[in-house]
Amino acid sequence: MNAGDRVRVERGDVTHEGVLMPSTTESELVVKLEGGYNVGVDREAATVDVLDTDVYAVGTAGDTESGSEVAFDDDLPTVALISTGGTIASTVDYRTGAVTAQFDAEDVLRAVPDLAGRANYRGRVVANILSENMTSDVWQELAEAVREEVEAGADGVVVMHGTDTMQYTASALAFMLDTPVPVVFTGSQRSADRPSSDNVMNAVCAVEAATADCAEVMVCMHAGSSDDRCALHRGTRVRKNHTSRRDAFETVGAEPLGHVDYDAASAEESGAVTFHADHTARGENDLRLAAELNDDVELLKFTPGMDAQRLERLAGVDGLVIEGTGLGHVHTDLVSTLDEMVDDGTVVAMTSACIEGRVCDRVYDTGRDLLDAGVVEAEDTLPETAYVKLMWALANRDDPAATMGESLAGEATDRSTPWQA
Secondary structure (H helix, E strand, C coil): CCCCCEEEEEECCEEEEEEEECCCCCCEEEEEECCCCEEEEEHHHCEEEEEECCCCCCCCCCCCCCEEECCCCCCCCEEEEEECCCHHHEEEECCCCEEEECCCHHHHHHHCHHHCCCCEEEEEECCCCCHHHCCHHHHHHHHHHHHHHHHCCCCEEEEECCCCCHHHHHHHHHHHEECCCCEEEECCCCCCCCCCCCHHHHHHHHHHHHCCCCCCEEEEEECCCCCCEEEEEECCCEEECCCCCCCCEEECCCCCCEEEEHHHHHCCCCCCEEECCCCCCCCCCCCEECCCCCCCEEEEECCCCCCHHHHHCCCCCCEEEEEEECCCECCHHHHHHHHHHHHCCCEEEEEECCCCCCCCCCCCHHHHHHHHCCCEECCCCCHHHHHHHHHHHHHHCCCHHHHCCCCCCCCCCCCCCCCCC
């Protein structure tokens, strides 16, 4: 009897059927019921029958510490499933009652049996952390892992990631990696032990997207509050806009790249994935990795009355992204300090605190003064994306300041137009 088996548990006159989950204690069994709830059962007080071991088993781990493989079917595409941790790869610690990141990639397959039969899976763990603990070093390890999986023949890559910092990591990979296949980030807002968990639908839709005709870094998450479809967001244009809603992620300033119809995906029908916007086609790019990053970059949000000392404490950094007001402004008293920083070699890029629209420092005097000081406009790039982009540009481009005004991975649009869903 192993985690992932379908079991019937009888204790007295109560019978439970479900999937046997990993347990943190020797004395209890944990069973996931059909409704999504988990139930803990005293092993000594229960009789357990294994109903099925084939459907939910995911294969035997290989000999390497970083990866595992599942038996292959030549008729199916190959998807590399990379785990970094987060809620989608989390379970409840029954000792503390807290949600902890402790599943590896194979455990995700056991926990989401709906993934079986959709693809051949190669699983590997890059990190096992909650996303607030993500670092640029892990971004680089992840980018290298994706490169290795694509080189080894993966038809697509799904990255399991915590939602809180997913937009940063997706942006990082979009800049570091030219990919000929889809690289799809997914996660869940609610852990697998909750009936309202979004982990199954997001994972299934992400695998569908990973086998589609697209060669971009995308984020696949619920498109609405219902379990009907997932949106596919470009990795450099997506933002988490709600703390707990299942449809927390939105493409800013445009329509999502596409959607995955969950009913069609569940029925394994063709046409489950639909693209609405221009995107890079599968095979259009050659595989290339430029994973170097410069960590000496700061992201500063301007607030009314900000003292110049806030900026002076950042003197000497290699890069600074400012989240300015409206069209991209700060208090006029700060312009001279920014001028000195640029003269000393700091690349300073301006973004806007507004959710949509682009910076334009040629309209008002303050903006013109900022341009004269050498501050560069980051167009309509999101502040978080601009922060990651500047880390990459400083390490990989001869003129990182000019690079901040270019669009490398769809992070800046050609022109801003009003858009409504």
